[in-house]
Amino acid sequence: MSTSTSGIAAAPAPRYLLDRTTAVPALVGRHQDFLIVAGLAGTAKDVAALTRDGANAYCLAGAMGAAAMMGLGLALAQPERKVLVLTGDGELLMNVGSLATIAVLNPANLSIVCVDNGHYGETGYQKSHTSLGVDLERIAAGAGIRVTRSIENEDGLADGQRLIRAGNATCFVLLRVKPTDGPKLKRIMDPSLCRDRFRAALLSNN
Secondary structure (H helix, E strand, O other): OOOOOOOEEEOOOOOOOOOOHHHHHHHHHHHHEEEEEEOOOOHHHHHHHHHOOOOEEOOOOOOOOOOOHHHHHHHOOOOOOOEEEEEEHHHHHHOHHHHHHHHHHOOOOOEEEEEEEEEEHHHOOEEEEHOOOOHHHHHHHHOOOEEEEEEEEEEHHHHHHHHHHOOOOOOEEEEOOOOOOOOOOOOOOHHHHHHHHHHHHHOOOO
16 A cells, blocks of 8 residues: 555555446346436436336436435435435536535435446546545545445445445445446436426335
8 A cells, every 4th residue: 555745545546347237236236126316327327227217217417416416305305215326426526515415414215326437438438536546435434424335346236235225324335337338228318208207206105
């Protein structure tokens, strides 16, 4: 482990080993257990493929930075439902201060999974800050989120699945994956249809 000029031991370089097309489904498990808010691009495709564009998932487009706070509002409004935010490192970096508000309010029914590939996949795979040393799990813990975990190999997936279902406090899981393309699924992009079907799933008793 290297040491920075401040004398504080630097964190080891992150490893991006997992394939998102298998790691995300393995981590989430039975998607019907959640109301899901997905961030942009890669994570929206992950969720659309996982749910087969299901009604319990609301996938964003063009609203970079909004996923975590939308999930927070949903969790507060629907305390009896489990809410899962699935977002990417670039999208979360756009509004990283949301983690502080989420930590203070700490809804027990909210889990956040950040699928971190270290790159901005939507704009040409430029390196994001996470591949240059920024650790979003440590930021989440520093903000005050009590339950956090980083997963970078298959051994951690079962524990991550347990954590996002525990329901004792807000949970943050950082899932490190290879900087490769996500699932090849053409998801529904009609905003009115997506809104209406998600509202119906939200109000259902299933």
